[in-house]
Amino acid sequence: MSIPEGVDRDSMMTQAQNIWTMLDEMSERDPQAYKKFIDKHMKEGKEYMKPPEPHMCVMTMTTSTKGRYFINFCSWNKVPEPKTPEDAIPVIGTPVLQDKDENGDFSYSGVAFNPKILEEFGIDCKNSLDRNTLINLAIDYILHQNKTALSRSFSVLPSTTLSKGNLQVLMKAFQGKNKNADDEFDEHLSEMEKTFGLQGLGAKDSLLNKLANLSTEESVQDKNAPNIQLPGLGKDQTKKQNLIQEMNSDNSEQVCETKEPDYKMEEKFNGEDLEKLTLTIKLPGVNKVSECELDISEDDIDLTVEDRYHLNFSFPYLINDTKASAKFNKNNSSLIITLPVQT
Incomplete structure (x- = not known):
C-alpha cells in the first residue's frame, strides 16, 4: 500500500485506534455530545469535499495572439486560507483550456481560492483597487504557471456570468490536481477499516473518513499546494506589493519582486x-x-x-x-x- 509522504503507518494506525476508543467512551458517557460531535464533523467533511464553485469571471486577452482569454475565479474549501494577513495566499490553478462560442475560439483557465479570500476581495469587493490587485496577481500566476502572458486590460463579467468555458471540463481540471492524493487516501482508509473491523460503517461515508480528512487536511494541502502563492492582501494595506513566491519541488522558495516605478x-x-x-x-x-x-x-x-x-x-x-x-x-x-x- 502507498503511504502518503511524511505519514508514519504505525503512528497513523495507533492514532486511529485511539480515536475510536475515545468515541466509544463518549457514546457511552454522553450520547448527546457524541451525536453533536458526529454531526459537526460530518457537516465539515461534506463542506471540505465540495467541488470548486464559480465565483467571478474576468475577460482579457493573450498578448501574443490577441485572442480572448477568460479567467474563472472559483471558491474551494480545499484551498487553505493564509494564517495571517501578511502571509501568501494559496491558490490552485488549472492548465489553459480551449473552447468556442458564437464569437469564435477562446482560451480559459481557472484559479481557486479559499472562500474567505473571495468574500473579501472577489466580485462583491467594495474597494475595486483590492479586487483589481487580486486579478493582476492571478494574471501573474497564469504567466508563471502556464507560461501564458495576458493583457493587463481586463473587465469583470456581470454576476449573471460567473464562468466561461466548459464548466465540467474545468472542474475535472481542478480535481486532477488532487487525484493522486485522493487515491492514496482511499487506499489507506480501506486498509485501516479492514484492520479495525469497521467495514460496516461504509468507507466513503464513515466518521473515520471525515476525521481523517480533518486530521490530515494540512498535510494533504501542503503536498498539493500550488507552485505559486499570491501575496496576502491585509485590510490596512493601501499600496499592494506585487510579490510571487514560487515553490520548488524541494520546498525551497524563489522570490520575484516587482515594484511600482517612479x-x-x-x-x-x-x-x-x-x-x-x-x-x-x-x-x-x-x-x-x-x-x-x-x-x-x-x-x-x-x-x-x-x-x-x-x-x-x-x-x-x-x-x-x-x-x-x-x-x-x-x-x-x-x-x-x-x-x-x-x-
Whole structure:
C-alpha cells in the first residue's frame, strides 16, 4: 500500500485506534455530545469535499495572439486560507483550456481560492483597487504557471456570468490536481477499516473518513499546494506589493519582486484646451523597449517589465489610445508616452 509522504503507518494506525476508543467512551458517557460531535464533523467533511464553485469571471486577452482569454475565479474549501494577513495566499490553478462560442475560439483557465479570500476581495469587493490587485496577481500566476502572458486590460463579467468555458471540463481540471492524493487516501482508509473491523460503517461515508480528512487536511494541502502563492492582501494595506513566491519541488522558495516605478504626468495645452498628457516613467536597469509590455486603453495604462516593474493606473481624462505613442530614452532608461486627449 502507498503511504502518503511524511505519514508514519504505525503512528497513523495507533492514532486511529485511539480515536475510536475515545468515541466509544463518549457514546457511552454522553450520547448527546457524541451525536453533536458526529454531526459537526460530518457537516465539515461534506463542506471540505465540495467541488470548486464559480465565483467571478474576468475577460482579457493573450498578448501574443490577441485572442480572448477568460479567467474563472472559483471558491474551494480545499484551498487553505493564509494564517495571517501578511502571509501568501494559496491558490490552485488549472492548465489553459480551449473552447468556442458564437464569437469564435477562446482560451480559459481557472484559479481557486479559499472562500474567505473571495468574500473579501472577489466580485462583491467594495474597494475595486483590492479586487483589481487580486486579478493582476492571478494574471501573474497564469504567466508563471502556464507560461501564458495576458493583457493587463481586463473587465469583470456581470454576476449573471460567473464562468466561461466548459464548466465540467474545468472542474475535472481542478480535481486532477488532487487525484493522486485522493487515491492514496482511499487506499489507506480501506486498509485501516479492514484492520479495525469497521467495514460496516461504509468507507466513503464513515466518521473515520471525515476525521481523517480533518486530521490530515494540512498535510494533504501542503503536498498539493500550488507552485505559486499570491501575496496576502491585509485590510490596512493601501499600496499592494506585487510579490510571487514560487515553490520548488524541494520546498525551497524563489522570490520575484516587482515594484511600482517612479513616474510623472504632465498636461499639455493648446491655448485653453487640454491637448495631451505626457507620461514619463523611470525604469532603472531597463536597456531596451522590448523589455517593456505596455497596454494602453482610453481610460487606463498598464506597464510590466517582468520580475522588475509594474505600473497600473487610470487616466484623469479619456485618451485617444489609437494615437498614443511611446519612446524609450536609453540614456536615462525612461519611457516617454504621449497620450492625446479625446475631444
